[in-house]
Amino acid sequence: MVKELKKEEKLSYEEFRQQRLEENRKRMESLNLPKLAQSLRTPPKPSLMIAIDVERTRRVTYGKGRCSKHRDLSNRVYASPQARASAIEKAEALESTLEEEFPTFIKPMLQSHTTGGFWLGLPVDFCKKYLPRKDETITLIDEDMDESPTNYLALKRGLSAGWRGFAIAHNLVDGDALIFQLVETRKFKVYIIRVNE
Structure with a gap:
């Protein structure tokens, strides 16, 4: 069963x-x-x-x-180490003549700053000390007093949108040395030392 x-x-x-x-x-x-x-x-x-x-x-x-x-990359200029060092030396000489009340830093240009990705990383210590802790618009003022707005990305500590236009408008190339002088909270006066001069 x-x-x-x-x-x-x-x-x-x-x-x-x-x-x-x-x-x-x-x-x-x-x-x-x-x-x-x-x-x-x-x-x-x-x-x-x-x-x-x-x-x-x-x-x-x-x-x-x-x-x-x-993108037309045929006009790329590659700076020699000597030309790059010379441009930085000239930038340091000019930087020493600027008003000390406004903080400055020198940024030598690379291909990625001028013809490649168009991203400009800024010195970390400078950003921590002087720049906003959140994303902001930062204006770049050239030697002719023309203004160019750029996007500052606080977490990445660099300039993004707007930097490409500034680099192209000023014909920046690899080896140029730029002096950034913080003249206001969100404004840089930018001095350009040409590598080929």
Whole structure:
């Protein structure tokens, strides 16, 4: 009798399991899961891959204008170590003549500041001591008193948006040395020492 009950229980369990399997198969078919699984096993058609590459290229080229393929880099100037040192020396001489009441620092230009990523990192100690602790607009004033607003990113301690326009407008190149003089809380007077002069 006990053996017969166990046999019935096993049979009912097996029937229940088969019923569940059939229900799951129907659910998967209603959701098109077998076709989806099959499509994942086969590689995408070449035309689809080309479309994806075109879209990726469009985002890089037109998204933020960062694609260097479309930027004319033929006019890049690479400063020699001697020319770079000379520009820094001239900048230090000019810096020593400026009013001491306004804090200053010298920033030698690199390709990434003038033709590449257009990001200008500022000295950490200077930022901690004199610049705002949150993102602000900082104005750069050139020697002709023309003003250029830039975005100062406090956490990254550097100039972002607006710096590119300033660098291009002033034809900055690798090796130029800039003196930044903080004349107001959010204003720098910028003196440019050209590497090729």
